[in-house]
Amino acid sequence: MTAPTEAPRQIVIVGASLAGLSAAHALRDVGYGGRIILIGDEHESPYDRPPLSKQVLRGLYGADTSLPQRADLDATFRLGVSALELDTLAHRIYLSDGTQIVYDRLLIATGTRARPWPNGAEAASSNVYTLRGHADAEHLARGLAWKPRRVLIIGGGFIGCEIASCCRDLGLDVTLAVRGALPLAHALGSVTAAFMRDVIRDCGVDLRLETEVARFQADADSRVVAAILRTGQRIEADCVVAALGALRNTEWLAGAGLAVSPKGVRVDAHCRVLSTTRAVVPDVFAAGDIAHWPSAIYGGRHLAVEHWGNAVAQAETAARNMAAGEAGLVSYDHLPDFWSQQFGLNIKLVGLPAGADQFAVVQGSLRDRRFIGVYGAQGRTVAAVSVDSARWLPAYRAAVTEGAPFPPIVGALDQADIRPRPLAQAVP
Amino acid sequence: MKVVVDLNRCQAYAQCIYAAPDHFALHGAEALVYDTAPDEAARAEIERAVQACPVRAITATSDVPVPMPQKAGDR
Numbered sequence: 243m244t245a246p247t248e249a250p251r252q253i254v255i256v257g258a259s260l261a262g263l264s265a266a267h268a269l270r271d272v273g274y275g276g277r278i279i280l281i282g283d284e285h286e287s288p289y290d291r292p293p294l295s296k297q298v299l300r301g302l303y304g305a306d307t308s309l310p311q312r313a314d315l316d317a318t319f320r321l322g323v324s325a326l327e328l329d330t331l332a333h334r335i336y337l338s339d340g341t342q343i344v345y346d347r348l349l350i351a352t353g354t355r356a357r358p359w360p361n362g363a364e365a366a367s368s369n370v371y372t373l374r375g376h377a378d379a380e381h382l383a384r385g386l387a388w389k390p391r392r393v394l395i396i397g398g399g400f401i402g403c404e405i406a407s408c409c410r411d412l413g414l415d416v417t418l419a420v421r422g423a424l425p426l427a428h429a430l431g432s433v434t435a436a437f438m439r440d441v442i443r444d445c446g447v448d449l450r451l452e453t454e455v456a457r458f459q460a461d462a463d464s465r466v467v468a469a470i471l472r473t474g475q476r477i478e479a480d481c482v483v484a485a486l487g488a489l490r491n492t493e494w495l496a497g498a499g500l501a502v503s504p505k506g507v508r509v510d511a512h513c514r515v516l517s518t519t520r521a522v523v524p525d526v527f528a529a530g531d532i533a534h535w536p537s538a539i540y541g542g543r544h545l546a547v548e549h550w551g552n553a554v555a556q557a558e559t560a561a562r563n564m565a566a567g568e569a570g571l572v573s574y575d576h577l578p579d580f581w582s583q584q585f586g587l588n589i590k591l592v593g594l595p596a597g598a599d600q601f602a603v604v605q606g607s608l609r610d611r612r613f614i615g616v617y618g619a620q621g622r623t624v625a626a627v628s629v630d631s632a633r634w635l636p637a638y639r640a641a642v643t644e645g646a647p648f649p650p651i652v653g654a655l656d657q658a659d660i661r662p663r664p665l666a667q668a669v670p
Numbered sequence: 671m672k673v674v675v676d677l678n679r680c681q682a683y684a685q686c687i688y689a690a691p692d693h694f695a696l697h698g699a700e701a702l703v704y705d706t707a708p709d710e711a712a713r714a715e716i717e718r719a720v721q722a723c724p725v726r727a728i729t730a731t732s733d734v735p736v737p738m739p740q741k742a743g744d745r
Contacts (some may be wrong), residue, residue, distance in 0.1 A: 290674050290706065298701045303693075306707035310672040310731035551678045581677045586698030588682065612699070630700045632681045 250346035251398040253564055254335060257324045257351030257491075258282025260290065261553040262528030265349050266317045268561035277344065278317040281492055283324035283336070287311070292550055294379035295401055299408040301387075305380055318616045320501045325352070328498040330523055347564040350507055350515065350528040351557065352490035352547060356598055359396075364458045367466050368659055370482045380538070385481050393417070394469055394479035396423035396455050400582045402485030403438070406447050407584035417448040417477055419455055419469075429591070432665050433601045433626050434615055437608050438589075445585045445586055452475075456501070458482065488548055490532055492569075505546035506534040511573040513560035526562055530555040538575045539643060540594065549580045577643050587611065590632055593625030593642035602662040605634050614638060616661065618648030671708045671715055672731050679727035686719035688729060694719060710734060 253269060254558035256264045256637070258280040268279050282288070290307040298305050324513070327336040328348075335343050361363035369390075371382045386393070386409065393409045395402045398420030409416040423443060426437035442449050459468040459476070459483045468656070492502045500523065501508035501516040507528045508516045515526040530553035534546045559574040566572075581590045598617035606613035606629075614634045617625040622645045625637035641650035649660050671691070675686075684702040686693075692706035693712060708716055713732060720728045 292677065293703075293706055296701075302703050304707050305703040308672050308707065310729050312731065339729055350677070551676075554676075579678050581680075583677075583697060583701035583703075586701065588698070588700035588702075590678070632700055635681075 247278075247541040248346070248652060249567070250274075250564065252345055253278050253347045254343055254345035255347070255349040255351055256335065256494075257353055257530070257532070258284070258287065258288050258319060258321060258351075259353055259530070259553075260309065260550065261351040261353065261532075261557040262349070263288040263311065264554045264557035265561040265564075266315060267312060268558040269565055270312070270315060270614055271558075272562050272565050273404060274561075274565040275345075278315075279320060281320045281323055281325055281337065281343070281511065283322070284339075284375060286379070287319065287321070289376055291374075291376075292581075293374055294376065294469070295408070297404065298379045299373075299383050299386065300411050301383065305376070307376065310628050318404055325494045326431075328495055328500075328501070330498055331485055343574065344397045346525065349557075349560055350526065350532055351530045351553075352491040352494070353531040356484070357486040357489050359482075359484040359486070361457065364460075364466070365484070367458065367460060367464055367482075369465050369480060370390045370458070370486050372486075373405060374488070380388045383484065386414065388481075390479070390481035391412065392477075392479045393481045393483065394419065394455075394477055394572065395483045395485055396469075397476045397485035398422060398427075398451075399485060400426065400429065400584075402483070403442065404582060404584045405485060406442065407445070407482055407586075410445050410447060410585070415448070416473065417450060417479065418442065419450045419453045419471075420454070421454055421475075423451055425449065425451075429595070430589075430627060431595045431598055431617060433608075433663065434629075435613075437629075441585050441587065441611070449581065466543040478570075488531070488545075492532065503534065505530045505544070506542070508534045511538070512563050512571045512573075513556060513574050514563070524568075527560040529553065529560040535574065538573070539577055539645075545578065545594070547578050547580075549578055552576055552580045559567070573658075577639065579639075588628075588630050588632060590628040590635055591625060592635060592639045593617070593623075595625040595627075598624055598664055600648060600662045601665050602660050603647055604638070604649060604651065606631055606662055614643070616649055617665075621648055622646070671710060671733060672712060673704060673708060673716060675702060675707055675727050676727045676729075676741035677702060679725045681725055683724050685722035685724060689719035689722045730740055 324338045345655040356374035393416045406418045427435040455469045458466040531548045579592045594619040597619045600618035612630045628635040
């Protein structure tokens with residue numbers, strides 16, 4: 243395939259959430275003056291998702307989390323419309339309203355959706371919820387406002403834990419069923435995950451570890467009244483949230499000849515999508531949760547993350563490259579970072595603990611519930627976590643980016659003795 | 671108005687809370703919660719919060735179209 247030579251006049255962005263809107267803003271920032279069309283399957287204007295599971299469920303402030311838009315954005319929004327099919331040869335997208343749209347450049351930013359409870363009939367019960375979008379949050383908030391006698395949350399990831407935290411803030415009894423030995427273990431590793439286990443229990447959550455829900459029991463109105471565990475044990479609950487992670491919205495790309503997997507759409511270092519033969523498709527880009535991208539910081543390893551910061555930064559690079567010609571392409575790299583708020587704690591992580599075999603607290607202490615911890619893999623610093631210590635994190639961020647020897651920064655002011663310890667098992 | 675805070679950047683200096691106490695708050699020591707859609711009447715406070723943030727984590731826009739500033743040559 244040849245590289246596009248003419249300057250684009252119509253850029254289509256499929257996915258009107260954080261990445262899509264950030265790309266539109268960035269296109270204007272770099273002086274692109276042509277048409278921008280955003281296609282989104284939800285009816286609302288682009289909105290921010292992190293507050294949904296942290297404050298909207300608690301009823302703090304309002305439920306409107308629409309993202310700021312610059313006054314001179316001059317973009318056309320096609321909302322409530324989804325893309326059904328992509329034809330990269332004809333530069334054409336087929337939409338759910340029966341229309342088609344052509345592009346000079348395309349940004350794929352369709353993100354993810356909540357993984358549903360696997361039993362479809364049970365998932366359809368009126369008191370079984372998932373949380374991903376704005377409508378989900380309002381639906382669940384209404385369910386919680388009915389003061390359920392017990393909320394059962396299935397899944398020990400960030401969303402599950404944040405919902406459990408909101409439920410406790412609302413004074414609700416909550417059971418959190420986690421399949422693994424610790425909550426948040428995949429993201430945080432065993433030491434921090436064990437710390438969070440204690441925090442979660444101290445906040446009054448009935449945390450059940452190594453627990454799998456087999457099925458639900460419903461009443462005559464098909465409302466769930468209890469969950470039956472694999473062990474046969476029964477947990478009464480009149481509100482169930484399936485927090486089972488996310489699935490990438492790639493179905494509309496089937497048949498487009500692109501390198502698509504459950505981890506998303508494979509892109510090159512310039513955010514350009516690759517074909518099934520790993521050739522660059524020069525006028526199609528991807529950014530955000532849907533992009534499966536090579537990270538120079540991690541030695542070219544392909545990463546697939548569901549992070550706010552990555553969605554913004556990657557969209558900006560993709561936008562620059564969409565507007566630029568072949569000669570003006572810039573490479574994308576980004577140190578993964580995210581935050582969570584739960585049980586009154588601010589948890590931030592930079593880098594990827596995957597593969598880490600050591601962990602050390604380098605500021606504060608677990609006992610004080612204020613600390614910075616760093617993760618080492620084969621003697622290098624690969625990630626850092628902060629619990630209520632955000633001001634210290636930038637220094638460690640630099641150490642992670644450099645892959646500094648582990649542990650980094652020794653003998654600093656206010657620093658306790660650093661005693662690295664092996665992680666119970668390497669972070670998967 | 672529409673407000674978004676980049677909480678990767680936020681370091682809980684809490685200056686926004688002093689500037690606009692009805693629209694920003696800490697949950698615990700460091701977890702910032704905030705009004706994502708404050709009323710237009712709060713514009714001055716919100717803009718003070720944007721300016722006061724030492725790490726420039728807050729973005730806010732008005733829902734009321736702002737007249738474009740005149741170009742120097744038009745005067």
